[in-house]
Amino acid sequence: MKQNIMALALVTACLALPAVAVPAVAGPRDDIVAGFAAAAKAADPAFTGFDAARGKALYESQNTASAESPSCASCHSASPLKAGKTRAGKAIDPMAVSVTPDRFTDLEKVEKWFGRNCNTVLGRECTAIEKGDFITYLSGL
Numbered sequence: 001m002k003q004n005i006m007a008l009a010l011v012t013a014c015l016a017l018p019a020v021a022v023p024a025v026a027g028p029r030d031d032i033v034a035g036f037a038a039a040a041k042a043a044d045p046a047f048t049g050f051d052a053a054r055g056k057a058l059y060e061s062q063n064t065a066s067a068e069s070p071s072c073a074s075c076h077s078a079s080p081l082k083a084g085k086t087r088a089g090k091a092i093d094p095m096a097v098s099v100t101p102d103r104f105t106d107l108e109k110v111e112k113w114f115g116r117n118c119n120t121v122l123g124r125e126c127t128a129i130e131k132g133d134f135i136t137y138l139s140g141l
């Protein structure tokens with residue numbers, strides 16, 4: 001009986017403790033973002049982290065230098081939660097990670113598409129900060 005009371009007291013005490021956070025296991029997307037963070041920090045020692053608001057602004061920005069591809073939304077749709085279409089009419093899966101969970105998990109593809117799309121839409125390469133902000137924004141949707 002005394003053991004049962006002690007066990008019950010121990011269980012009750014454990015239930016009253018605050019939950020202990022278990023560290024999340026990093027996945028491929030996290031590794032890619034960490035690589036961009038390291039590059040951003042190397043380029044700018046004042047870099048403190050990625051910002052979803054800057055990523056959203058980049059996604060929504062208008063490029064006045066190219067009438068053919070004035071923004072990300074030109075092909076990817078105004079809402080990253082919806083599918084888009086290439087200029088040739090091929091379907092593009094939604095950019096939002098919540099809808100397309102494998103988005104930004106393959107470094108080779110990430111670099112390929114940032115390279116192609118940044119040059120097409122912005123007329124230049126995206127910086128590591130822009131890439132990290134962009135992925136941070138789309139990962140939060």
